[in-house]
Amino acid sequence: MTETLFTKIINRELPSDVVYEDEHCIAIKDIAPKAPTHLLVIPKKAIPRLVDASDEDKALLGHVMLAVGEIARQAGVEDAFRVIVNNGADVGQTVFHLHLHILAGKTFSEAQLGF
Numbered sequence: 001m002t003e004t005l006f007t008k009i010i011n012r013e014l015p016s017d018v019v020y021e022d023e024h025c026i027a028i029k030d031i032a033p034k035a036p037t038h039l040l041v042i043p044k045k046a047i048p049r050l051v052d053a054s055d056e057d058k059a060l061l062g063h064v065m066l067a068v069g070e071i072a073r074q075a076g077v078e079d080a081f082r083v084i085v086n087n088g089a090d091v092g093q094t095v096f097h098l099h100l101h102i103l104a105g106k107t108f109s110e111a112q113l114g115f
Contacts, residue, residue, distance in 0.1 A: 006042045006097040022062050027071045027102075036075050036105030041068055047098040050087045058069045068100060077104035 006012040010026055019039060020027035030038040043064050047053050053061060072078045081104035086093035 004046065005095050006040075006045055006095040006099060010042065010044050017027065020067065020074065022067065024060055025067050027067070030101070035100075035103040035108075037075055037081070038104065039071060039075065039102040041071060041100040041102060043098055048096040049093065050085050050098055053098070066101060072102060072104070075102070075104070077102070080104060082108055 005014065009016045009028060013073060017029040018026060019029060020041075023044075025041055026041050027039050027041045030040050041064060043060055045057070045060060068083055069078070072081050081102055084101040084103065085098070086101075
């Protein structure tokens with residue numbers, strides 16, 4: 001896999017506003033927020049899309065989901081937040097390094113997501 005924008009952020013080659021980090025993932029503020037709280041949770045292992053994860057990634061994916069809860073608590077949005085994973089360009093994935101969006105601080109309607 002080629003180096004991505006997120007790989008460069010993880011390696012501190014590019015600046016970012018880091019709000020959480022542990023040995024398996026990092027969370028940063030989104031540079032183009034879609035909500036008052038918009039954080040990206042990025043596994044340090046480069047997996048292009050969710051469908052590219054393998055059985056060996058089960059523990060990592062579980063860890064990332066638990067980290068989402070901790071990050072939401074630290075951000076003060078644990079009572080109401082949305083987690084989004086885009087898988088592929090047709091649904092809005094622009095960086096092909098798996099990442100989860102935490103969105104909070106406003107009311108979301110189903111119509112905004114096309115449900």
